[in-house]
Amino acid sequence: MKGFLLRRVLQIVPTLLVVAIIVFLITRIMPGNPAAVLLGPQASVEDIEAYAQQLGLNDPIISQFFQYIINLITFDFGNSLTYNQPVITLLIERFPNTILLALSALVIAMVIGVPAGIIAAKRQNSFIDYLVTTFSLVGVSMPIFWLGLMLVLFFSVNLGWLPATGMGSFDDGLWAGLRHLILPSIALATIPAAEFARIIRSSMLEVVSQDYIKAARSKGVHEFFVICKHGLKNALTPLLTVIGLQFSNLLGGAVLTETIFSWPGMGLLIVDAIERRDYMVVQSTVLFIAIIYVVINLIVDILYKVVNPKVNLDTGGGK
Amino acid sequence: MGEELLRVEDLFVEFKTGSIVTKAINGVSFSLHQNETLGIVGESGSGKSVTASAAMRLIPNPPGRITSGSIVYKGQDISQLNESKMRKLRGNEMSMIFQDPTTSLNPVFTVGHQLMESIRIHKNLSKREAKQESLRMLELVGIPAAKQRLKMYPHEFSGGMRQRVMIAIALSCQPQLLIADEPTTALDVTVQAQILALMKDLQREFGMAIMMITHDLGVVWETCDSIIVMYAGQVMERGSVRQVYDKPLHPYTWGLLDSQIASDQNSQEVLPAIPGSPPDLSFDVQGCPFADRCPYVEEICRESKPARVAIEDGHEVACHFQTDTSELTRKEEANIGASATGS
Numbered sequence: 001m002k003g004f005l006l007r008r009v010l011q012i013v014p015t016l017l018v019v020a021i022i023v024f025l026i027t028r029i030m031p032g033n034p035a036a037v038l039l040g041p042q043a044s045v046e047d048i049e050a051y052a053q054q055l056g057l058n059d060p061i062i063s064q065f066f067q068y069i070i071n072l073i074t075f076d077f078g079n080s081l082t083y084n085q086p087v088i089t090l091l092i093e094r095f096p097n098t099i100l101l102a103l104s105a106l107v108i109a110m111v112i113g114v115p116a117g118i119i120a121a122k123r124q125n126s127f128i129d130y131l132v133t134t135f136s137l138v139g140v141s142m143p144i145f146w147l148g149l150m151l152v153l154f155f156s157v158n159l160g161w162l163p164a165t166g167m168g169s170f171d172d173g174l175w176a177g178l179r180h181l182i183l184p185s186i187a188l189a190t191i192p193a194a195e196f197a198r199i200i201r202s203s204m205l206e207v208v209s210q211d212y213i214k215a216a217r218s219k220g221v222h223e224f225f226v227i228c229k230h231g232l233k234n235a236l237t238p239l240l241t242v243i244g245l246q247f248s249n250l251l252g253g254a255v256l257t258e259t260i261f262s263w264p265g266m267g268l269l270i271v272d273a274i275e276r277r278d279y280m281v282v283q284s285t286v287l288f289i290a291i292i293y294v295v296i297n298l299i300v301d302i303l304y305k306v307v308n309p310k311v312n313l314d315t316g317g318g319k
Numbered sequence: 320m321g322e323e324l325l326r327v328e329d330l331f332v333e334f335k336t337g338s339i340v341t342k343a344i345n346g347v348s349f350s351l352h353q354n355e356t357l358g359i360v361g362e363s364g365s366g367k368s369v370t371a372s373a374a375m376r377l378i379p380n381p382p383g384r385i386t387s388g389s390i391v392y393k394g395q396d397i398s399q400l401n402e403s404k405m406r407k408l409r410g411n412e413m414s415m416i417f418q419d420p421t422t423s424l425n426p427v428f429t430v431g432h433q434l435m436e437s438i439r440i441h442k443n444l445s446k447r448e449a450k451q452e453s454l455r456m457l458e459l460v461g462i463p464a465a466k467q468r469l470k471m472y473p474h475e476f477s478g479g480m481r482q483r484v485m486i487a488i489a490l491s492c493q494p495q496l497l498i499a500d501e502p503t504t505a506l507d508v509t510v511q512a513q514i515l516a517l518m519k520d521l522q523r524e525f526g527m528a529i530m531m532i533t534h535d536l537g538v539v540w541e542t543c544d545s546i547i548v549m550y551a552g553q554v555m556e557r558g559s560v561r562q563v564y565d566k567p568l569h570p571y572t573w574g575l576l577d578s579q580i581a582s583d584q585n586s587q588e589v590l591p592a593i594p595g596s597p598p599d600l601s602f603d604v605q606g607c608p609f610a611d612r613c614p615y616v617e618e619i620c621r622e623s624k625p626a627r628v629a630i631e632d633g634h635e636v637a638c639h640f641q642t643d644t645s646e647l648t649r650k651e652e653a654n655i656g657a658s659a660t661g662s
């Protein structure tokens with residue numbers, strides 16, 4: 001287990017380096033001069049040029065890149081040009097909001113998707129099975145953008161039940177916090193809920209025909225525990241992979257969802273920063289998301305071992 | 320032999336997949352007494368496992384369904400008994416072991432957990448006491464270092480050891496009836512003998528009845544008191560092992576015996592047992608289901624289904640030509656008698 005952990009942590013370094021290089025290059029390829037955007041349309045060419053010089057934007061790309069990497073190694077994520085703050089401060093402020101949104105969506109997706117998949121498998125080829133199968137087919141290909149707008153149109157504009165944009169504070173009471181959270185997290189939960197239902201259905205179908213399920217029944221185990229204990233724990237390995245993947249996708253989906261619902265998370269931060277050509281914010285936020293991504297994948301790998309004792313993670317008999 | 324423990328009467332089981340109805344069991348009857356070992360033999364697909372599952376009401380529904388017949392356990396018809404009452408019987412009064420011990424233990428729970436689960440469902444024991452009991456059971460089935468073994472997962476056991484664990488689980492509540500569905504088929508020959516010996520030992524100790532499903536007639540001769548020979552979901556012949564061994568009556572039984580002898584001699588696994596293949600159970604069979612493969616087939620065999628006739632006390636056969644010692648029997652007797660002594 002120790003050897004495995006060390007190896008996995010070391011594998012993370014090149015992954016992040018590649019992400020850093022790509023996002024650095026993309027921001028430089030983007031058309032538009034940050035100095036011009038910052039100074040506004042009234043600024044003269046000389047002013048813009050002087051400002052760009054001051055910001056270090058005229059340095060050779062290579063030296064800009066090395067400066068960026070050196071900063072990263074010392075955990076310096078740079079400063080935002082538009083917010084006049086270190087990027088790390090922005091991230092610390094925005095990160096919990098994104099996590100709140102992503103976790104809410106994950107919880108909704110599990111609460112809906114997992115039981116739906118179990119019931120569909122238990123009643124294979126019944127009406128409810130067709131319903132779940134159809135939902136999961138439609139769900140995985142649902143465009144979040146469109147779904148988000150439909151939700152706003154229906155629940156905010158037509159019914160007036162829930163706010164269309166922004167974020168409430170839980171300090172003002174549970175409902176004040178929740179009412180803003182509901183629509184964006186439902187929009188974000190749709191794809192993973194569909195995916196969970198599909199995965200759980202297919203792995204449960206495989207599991208329930210196994211001998212050990214029949215053996216559990218022959219011991220007098222209640223059907224509920226036969227399915228939800230003996231069955232589900234075996235069906236969990238594929239689910240874990242998908243949860244890991246989906247949580248990473250949720251972070252990506254959050255960018256879109258946050259834009260639709262003006263949810264002040266990292267997604268909105270990136271989109272705003274791109275519009276303002278705030279290079280440092282874009283680079284560091286993307287890198288930060290990449291870090292979360294690899295850490296989640298690492299956690300999933302470790303959980304595998306916990307759920308499935310047969311998985312040997314390192315060659316030295318992982319115990 | 321003790322009192323009657325289980326009596327299955329005129330059992331019919333169907334499986335419905337889509338619009339196809341497979342009539343897997345078609346009027347099976349047999350009975351089993353306390354301490355008795357009943358062998359159920361027949362080619363694969365003849366309905367042995369379905370019969371066993373039906374006895375514990377474990378036919379998966381859908382697609383399966385017991386369409387008629389009764390299953391009388393200790394004088395009570397359990398064929399319509401509700402689930403919660405059935406659960407009290409399963410694992411407690413009757414339990415089951417399976418063909419492949421690599422798949423019949425749950426891979427994600429420790430052996431100790433799976434043993435204790437059964438004990439704690441049926442007995443009012445504390446966790447500590449249940450653990451003690453599990454330990455005792457593991458020792459009883461001959462697993463060394465039982466205490467450490469309790470904490471291990473099934474994949475850390477060999478095939479034979481896993482089957483021992485399955486037996487320990489099945490017997491943990493001292494059931495009256497043990498159903499063993501090809502318990503040694505997946506094991507090495509030497510391990511097979513050990514497992515069979517263990518089952519016989521434990522049977523003596525616990526005083527239970529065993530339903531021994533197998534397609535190995537050798538296992539039946541060694542372990543069973545009586546035997547039913549199944550084909551296409553029907554009982555073709557039944558009797559005591561001695562009766563069937565001394566005087567097999569049905570041409571299908573002869574065929575099984577012949578192929579057994581051949582496989583003993585060649586020690587080659589796959590043999591062209593009886594030429595032809597069993598009928599498709601999704602179509603109605605008019606006459607005798609064995610007619611198409613029977614070397615002695617006559618017109619009447621395809622037209623009407625033979626009734627079950629008792630030839631001697633407890634020895635029954637379903638064949639049109641076995642109502643008396645016909646020419647058929649005499650012709651075949653010499654053949655079987657000679658080879659049976661050789662096995």
Ligand SMILES: Nc1ncnc2c1ncn2[C@@H]1O[C@H](COP(=O)(O)OP(=O)(O)O)[C@@H](O)[C@H]1O
Nearest residue numbers: 334341343362363364365366367368369370382
């Ligand atoms: N779950 C099932 N679904 C459909 N058909 C089944 C099912 N289980 C058994 N059958 C049918 O019942 C018949 C008898 O099967 P089985 O009892 O398993 O034979 P065996 O004598 O080899 O144990 C087979 O023809 C099989 O097609």
Ligand SMILES: [Mg+2]
Nearest residue numbers: 367368369500
């Ligand atoms: Mg079978």
